[in-house]
Every structure is written in structure tokens, then in C-alpha cells.
Amino acid sequence: MTGTASTTTQPAPKGELMIRTLAMPADTNQNGDIFGGWVLGQMDIAGGVACFQRAKGRVATVAVQSMVFHRPVRVGDVLCCYVEITKVGRTSMTTNVEAWILRRGEGTREQVTEGVFTYVAIDEKGKPRPVPAEGAPLA
Ligand SMILES: CC(C)(COP(=O)(O)OP(=O)(O)OC[C@H]1O[C@@H](n2cnc3c(N)ncnc32)[C@H](O)[C@@H]1OP(=O)(O)O)[C@@H](O)C(=O)NCCC(=O)NCCS
Structure with a gap:
């Protein structure tokens, strides 16, 4: 059929942007690409920031x-x-x-990783504490 409008949808990130950082030479592996552990670490930090906000305080990565x-x-x-x-x-x-990247020199956006991370809200002794109700005031 001719004359049909194209409705291609670009893939988009899911969730809220939590961190944005630059991949540096010190973060490379033996191939010259960025070390996967660095990327995983950034993702862990991002998940931790989101859960710190949700739990209104300290959290620890459990899995x-x-x-x-x-x-x-x-x-x-x-x-x-x-x-x-x-x-x-x-x-x-x-x-x-x-994790998505803005590719250097190309200006394109690509998804590079995905993962599932679980965090536990902890008290000052590092013991689990209940996650407060959403919208609850600071304790
Ligand atoms: C996180 C930690 C405080 C949890 O203590 P714990 O005594 O094992 O806690 P519990 O067994 O009571 O489990 C707490 C919650 O975590 C969940 N959980 C525990 N182990 C889990 C696992 N392997 N995967 C997913 N969820 C898990 C439980 O289901 C429970 O969830 P719920 O309360 O919503 O039902 C403890 O395991 C810890 O200190 N781990 C090290 C954390 C750390 O150093 N992380 C890396 C640096 S941030």
C-alpha cells in the first residue's frame, strides 16, 4: 500500500535518570573498551540512589x-x-x-546494559528496617 504514514517508535529508556557520567581511560579493560565491572558499579550506584530516596535513608545492595x-x-x-x-x-x-550511552562523536543514544538489582533499607547498625510508606515524612 502506498501513502501510509510511517509510525516507527524509537526505543526509549525505562525509568528515571539517576546518574550521568563520562567513561574515562582509567575505566578500560585489556581490549581498550570500558570494563564491565565499572558499568555494573555505576548501575549499582544509580539503583542505590533511587532506593535511598524511596527508603528515605541508608540502603545496601543485597543481590x-x-x-x-x-x-x-x-x-x-x-x-x-x-x-x-x-x-x-x-x-x-x-x-x-x-544503562544507555550517548556515543562519543556520533550523538546517537544506545542501550548498553540492563540488570535487576535488589536493595535493603538498613538502620544505623546495618540491620534491615521497614521501607516507609510512599510519601511518608522523614523519620
Ligand atoms: C543487606 C543485609 C543487611 C540484609 O540482612 P539480612 O539479615 O540478610 O536480611 P533478611 O534476611 O531479613 O532480608 C531482608 C530483605 O532482603 C531480601 N533478600 C535477602 N536476600 C536476598 C536475595 N539474595 N535476593 C533478593 N532479596 C533478598 C529478603 O527477602 C528481605 O526482603 P523483605 O523484607 O522485603 O521481605 C545483609 O545481607 C548485608 O549486610 N549484606 C551485605 C550488604 C553489602 O555489603 N552490600 C554491598 C555494598 S552496598
Whole structure:
């Protein structure tokens, strides 16, 4: 059929942007690409920031349930981590974390990773504490 309007939808990050940082030469692996552990660490920080906000205080990472590396990250790429809290338990919060890059010199946006991270709200002694109700005032 001719004359049909194209309605191609660009893929977009899911969740809220929590951190945006620059991949530096010190973060490379033996291949010259960015070390996967660095990317995972940034995603862990992003999930932790989101859960710190939700739990109104300290949290600790208790599990990384899954981690998929779709595309390499290179020096000079801008890494953006997006977080969606998918489940809130009594003391735990499960998050989907996606990392996207703004590719250096190309201006394109690509998803590079996704993972599922779980955090536990902890008290000053490092023991689990209940996640407060959403919208609750600071304790
Ligand atoms: C996080 C920590 C305080 C939890 O203490 P714990 O005594 O094991 O806690 P519990 O068994 O009571 O579990 C607490 C919550 O975590 C969840 N949980 C525990 N282990 C889990 C796992 N492997 N995967 C997913 N969720 C888990 C429980 O289901 C529970 O959730 P709920 O309260 O919403 O039902 C403790 O395991 C810890 O200090 N771990 C080290 C944290 C750390 O150093 N992280 C890296 C640096 S941030």
C-alpha cells in the first residue's frame, strides 16, 4: 500500500535518570573498551540512589539478580543510568536498571546494559528496617 504514514517508535529508556557520567581511560579493560565491572558499579550506584530516596535513608545492595551487556561502552561515551523500582517489600526494593550511552562523536543514544538489582533499607547498625510508606515524612 502506498501513502501510509510511517509510525516507527524509537526505543526509549525505562525509568528515571539517576546518574550521568563520562567513561574515562582509567575505566578500560585489556581490549581498550570500558570494563564491565565499572558499568555494573555505576548501575549499582544509580539503583542505590533511587532506593535511598524511596527508603528515605541508608540502603545496601543485597543481590544482583541479572546483568546483560548488550553493547560495548567506549572511552568518551556518556553513560546514563535509568532506574525503575518494580517491587517494594517489607525491607527490600527491587529495581530494573538500564544503562544507555550517548556515543562519543556520533550523538546517537544506545542501550548498553540492563540488570535487576535488589536493595535493603538498613538502620544505623546495618540491620534491615521497614521501607516507609510512599510519601511518608522523614523519620
Ligand atoms: C543487606 C543485609 C543487611 C540484609 O540482612 P539480612 O539479615 O540478610 O536480611 P533478611 O534476611 O531479613 O532480608 C531482608 C530483605 O532482603 C531480601 N533478600 C535477602 N536476600 C536476598 C536475595 N539474595 N535476593 C533478593 N532479596 C533478598 C529478603 O527477602 C528481605 O526482603 P523483605 O523484607 O522485603 O521481605 C545483609 O545481607 C548485608 O549486610 N549484606 C551485605 C550488604 C553489602 O555489603 N552490600 C554491598 C555494598 S552496598
